Amino acid sequence: MPDHVPGPRALLRRLRELMAEALDPQTRLDRIVREIAKNMVAEVCSLYVLRADSVLELYATEGLNPGSVHLAQLRLGQGLVGTIAASARALNLSDAQNHPAFAYLPETGEEIYNSFLGVPVLRAGRTLGVLVVQNKTKRIYRDDEVEALETIAMVIAEMIAAGDLARLIRPGMELDLTRPASFRGLAFNEGVGLGHVVLHEPRIVVTNLFNEDIEEELKRLDEALGSLRLSIDDMMSRREVAFEGEHRAVLEAYRMFAHDRGWVRRLEEAIHNGLSSEAAVEKVQSDMRARMTHMTDPYLRERMSDFDDLANRLLRQLMGRGPEMVAATLPKDAIVVARQMGAAELLDYPREKLRGLVLEEGSITSHVVIVARAMGIPVAGQLKGVVSMSENGDAIIVDGEDGTVQLRPQPDVEAAYAEKVRFRARRQELYRELRDKPSVSKDGVHVDLMMNAGLAVDLPQLAESGAAGIGLFRTELQFMVAATFPRAEAQERLYRDVLESAKGKPVTFRTIDIGGDKVLPYFRGAAQEENPALGWRAIRLTLDRPGLLRTQVRALLRAAGGGELRVMLPMVTELGEIAQAREIIDREVRHLSRHAYLLPTTLKVGAMVEVPALLWQLDELMEAVDFVSVGSNDLFQFVMATDRGNAQLSDRFDPLSVPFLRVLKQIADAGARANTPVTLCGELAGRPISAMTLIGLGYRSISMSPAAIGPVKAMLCELQVSRLEELLSAALASGGAFRNLRRDLQAFAAENSVPL
Missing domain, CATH: 3.20.20.60 (Phosphoenolpyruvate-binding domains)
Incomplete structure (x- = not known):
């Protein structure tokens, strides 16, 4: 591989053109991996997509046997690709076949390739697939090449999340994005609620992924960061904010993040690689979340919520939005999903539309749980990962009697819970008679x-x-x-x-x-x-x-x-x-x-x-x-x-x-x-x-x-x-x-x- 490769900006420009063309999904994917291989002077480029059954399926390849597309499969954790998907971490190897996790798939013909670079396809901290480039010569890929492949993976993640691959999905082979998920936590208030997800802090959807002018994007980022820092300094200078205590510590953490040169440098690198300011924030946030969720230090993992909040504030600055109000467009069977929330915030939602509350954190004595109990809605809490796995509008069931949540439930599960609700209603009718x-x-x-x-x-x-x-x-x-x-x-x-x-x-x-x-x-x-x-x-x-x-x-x-x-x-x-x-x-x-x-x-x-x-x-x-x-x-x-x-x-x-x-x-x-x-x-x-x-x-x-x-x-x-x-x-x-x-x-x- 030559020392100098065309920058990712040219590749992103070509990907944007491919995404705008009237192509069927498979042709678009085939062209994308071909362009990546050409741009990175790689002999192989492959895209694996994670299915709902925790299997990574080869969706497109340039360089491997084309007949193995949609046939080659690896379980989550199996082989190099499965290891990347399970850990949400990139692998950069000069001698892939001697790595202990290497798994040979004879149908692909990849045994002749030594160098291997694979990055997770991440969205909101979730792994949706793996993007890989390979070469015969033994070498370690440079940091800028790793960064370029991660940037492209972020664009592909948005394609997957937008449903662009829907026509390629075979019956029974649904993607991980739509798979049912079950969570077990603690029961905070009894009752059963069936409805649809309303994320308390709606995920900001970045639609403008590419930049036309690097200097203009860097200027936008710098102005947004300046406004963000001023708003934090303003919060800290207000008289009502105590000069000691927990609130002060949280704001100090915000200020530390906002002035962190490493964070800003990663944002600037993503812009130099061709992303817009908004897409750069989304990419760096997703990378950071994936890494921190695999850390064992509980303090560092808790700091992720501070970082998430700061990144979302910066996104709103860049996109010119205030805090989003979802109450106006609330479905009639809303189940609010939040990491944590204040008691007053729950009262902002119209009671007649609320069917339940799901908290990733919280305790039975949390203010919001006390209010939810007063409102008579089922609540389950301590459900790690439920926010990142949920999307607005997903079908969801919260069981406040045993602390379980069923996200995107199978029809038979939904029918069983619907019967449980009907049974409770009949029982409540008997209680009314008493x-x-x-x-x-x-x-x-x-x-x-x-x-x-x-x-x-x-x-x-x-x-x-x-x-x-x-x-x-x-x-x-x-x-x-x-x-x-x-x-x-x-x-x-x-x-x-x-x-x-x-x-x-x-x-x-x-x-x-x-x-x-x-x-x-x-x-x-x-x-x-x-x-x-x-x-x-x-x-x-x-x-x-x-x-x-x-x-x-x-x-x-x-x-x-x-x-x-x-x-x-x-x-x-x-x-x-x-x-x-x-x-x-x-x-x-x-x-x-x-x-x-x-x-x-x-x-x-x-x-x-x-x-x-x-x-x-x-x-x-x-x-x-x-x-x-x-x-x-x-x-x-x-x-x-x-x-x-x-x-x-x-x-x-x-x-x-x-x-x-x-x-x-x-x-x-x-x-x-x-x-x-x-x-x-x-x-x-x-x-x-x-x-x-x-x-x-x-x-x-x-x-x-x-x-x-x-x-x-x-x-x-x-x-x-x-x-x-x-x-x-x-x-x-x-x-x-x-x-x-x-x-x-x-x-x-x-x-x-x-x-x-």
């Missing part, structure tokens, strides 16, 4: 089934679910979905709407529970904490910032004028915190009274049992408050010392284990001794088997998501509480801490025909 029936067990034990809420969208479900009231109104959700602190008037308006919608049913308002994992971006008072779940949050924060609590209490008192007001304090650790909060509440009562406001006729103050320290103050606690509510989510993670947002630990410990049930029993018994009402509001209350267990422990009020009330009531109506109490009493007293109590409870339900 709505107005009393929540009483077979042996006459009455249990109040309350619902959890936090937003205006929850309120219609109070009547629809047949809930006895709102056992937990999370007031912080109003703060989480707002751009700034909600003013007192806005808070009062929401609280009044909640009370009016309740129509006399009890409503328990939890005072603002921010901090920990509930970070408000506009709240400048919070510093970065190593262990935020145990840090400055909830009642600790509001007692230190009494203005927040005073404003909220005043709004609650005014909204509840003439009726009953129930206020609950979260994250209480010591009884002194209750006394301090009561002083603030009493001061606001006196203030409103002096100004002749209508006050609540009844004011009840309660506390949440979430911190284990309260377990040694239970009798004093029951005397100090009007009611108690057990926050089982936090209490469980603190008692078991397990981070509930950690996917590795999510299923490690069972909340229906003997030790934790003893804790719950202890709280219920203390409430009974003091005649203080006790409610449990957490994930435990919303599942029939755990709700059954709570009733057996003595809980007569439990609060859950509206969708869970029907299944729990159906269980309760068939339950003999006295028999269950005998089972639990014996189990908790036996000392069998290692006993599989969940299995015993399931057996009890089966023997007594209790539906779970």
